[in-house]
Amino acid sequence: GAVVSQHPSRVICKSGTSVKIECRSLDFQATTMFWYRQFPKQSLMLMATSNEGSKATYEQGVEKDKFLINHASLTLSTLTVTSAHPEDSSFYICSARDVENYGYTFGSGTRLTVV
Amino acid sequence: DAKTTQPNSMESNEEEPVHLPCNHSTISGTDYIHWYRQLPSQGPEYVIHGLTSNVNNRMASLAIAEDRKSSTLILHRATLRDAAVYYCILRDFYNNNDMRFGAGTRLTVKP
Numbered sequence: 001g002a003v004v005s006q007h008p009s010r011v012i013c014k015s016g017t018s019v020k021i022e023c024r025s026l027d028f029q030a031t032t033m034f035w036y037r038q039f040p041k042q043s044l045m046l047m048a049t050s051n052e053g054s055k056a057t058y059e060q061g062v063e064k065d066k067f068l069i070n071h072a073s074l075t076l077s078t079l080t081v082t083s084a085h086p087e088d089s090s091f092y093i094c095s096a097r098d099v100e101n102y103g104y105t106f107g108s109g110t111r112l113t114v115v
Numbered sequence: 116d117a118k119t120t121q122p123n124s125m126e127s128n129e130e131e132p133v134h135l136p137c138n139h140s141t142i143s144g145t146d147y148i149h150w151y152r153q154l155p156s157q158g159p160e161y162v163i164h165g166l167t168s169n170v171n172n173r174m175a176s177l178a179i180a181e182d183r184k185s186s187t188l189i190l191h192r193a194t195l196r197d198a199a200v201y202y203c204i205l206r207d208f209y210n211n212n213d214m215r216f217g218a219g220t221r222l223t224v225k226p
Contacts, residue, residue, distance in 0.1 A: 102163055
């Protein structure tokens, strides 16, 4: 089946630095990928929709200058958390839609801790 | 997308069947019913989906009410590895957009 690889699985960074998270569709092309954030004991919250070759669409309340999304190819989307602060510590999850199989496949998530 | 309502939590004993309910009274004719589950510290994984008829796969069964306003995910023999949060989500077949999650049901499986 469709596989989405997300890297890194865990990252610890200092406050004020930037962190890049990669999301790759391994065996299918994904024109659209999605980024979610999940705080402990809460559900996934959609942050943005990433479209290959165009600007991402951000959900209300998500700062686009802080969470930079790049979807330069049909198999790779990246999320960069810029000038990270402790409140950005969360579990970030990407997903891609496998158009042929009408399914959404999720990455394994990235645990970001900002100290 | 139409909204779904699920119990916050459920408990089951190992090797017993589990029935996870989902209400979706405002479902439209083109909404598919999807179930995903999220194991601790992992991304969600697909479980099953259906439109009108009951569906079976190697993971679970999906029973859809005749009026489609509710559905039930059935795990035939729960194992400890089935402990997860289960999400019932409606997706419009013609909507090429995102998948949004509700609170889901946290399933605890007791040995």
